[in-house]
Amino acid sequence: GGGATVTPTAALAMTPAAPSEADLARGETLYEEAIAKLDADDATGVDILKQAADLGFVQAQLHLAGLYQDGGKGVDINPAEARRWAKRAAEGGDARGMHAYGMYLYEGVGGSQDGPGALTWLTRAAEKGLVDSQYNVAKLYETGEQGIGQDLSQAYKWYLIAARAGDGDAQSAVERLRTAVPMELRGQARAE
Numbered sequence: 001g002g003g004a005t006v007t008p009t010a011a012l013a014m015t016p017a018a019p020s021e022a023d024l025a026r027g028e029t030l031y032e033e034a035i036a037k038l039d040a041d042d043a044t045g046v047d048i049l050k051q052a053a054d055l056g057f058v059q060a061q062l063h064l065a066g067l068y069q070d071g072g073k074g075v076d077i078n079p080a081e082a083r084r085w086a087k088r089a090a091e092g093g094d095a096r097g098m099h100a101y102g103m104y105l106y107e108g109v110g111g112s113q114d115g116p117g118a119l120t121w122l123t124r125a126a127e128k129g130l131v132d133s134q135y136n137v138a139k140l141y142e143t144g145e146q147g148i149g150q151d152l153s154q155a156y157k158w159y160l161i162a163a164r165a166g167d168g169d170a171q172s173a174v175e176r177l178r179t180a181v182p183m184e185l186r187g188q189a190r191a192e
Helices: 010-014 021-039 044-054 058-070 079-091 095-107 115-127 131-143 152-164 168-178 183-191
Strands: none
Touching (some): 021 044, 021 058, 044 058, 079 095, 095 115, 131 152
């Protein structure tokens, strides 16, 4: 028999402290300045963007992730940096950051693949109402790949939620799974 599993507390210490109001206000000012410079093709905007991102301003973090992902504005493509900034935005509570970081984990971009980690972050974004995440969570549960394990009732539930939000592909999936998911589980999914 196995003993009780001990949850490591080290993970808690790693979570960055929430930025102060002053930091966020400063971050927003720097972000606006950075975007103005970048729009004018002034590469100094990137350094200002980094300052805003370091202060915890989520839009700056996501913008940096995008620059590192696609390159441009004097930034070389760097998937590991893109992933790092998406993670910062995710940890800051931003749904788009959660979605982006979940996809980096799922696809193994800028680091190793982590199916269960991807599912965790995509689910958080889905719970915040991001339809793309709702669809992806459903898809992960349907395929059960990357060590996630298939769960058709969860897949059906999330496809249903995305379909209600107007996602056509999710609607098709609901039709497809209707026969695969037992009636009592479909009722349960509808009730949630």
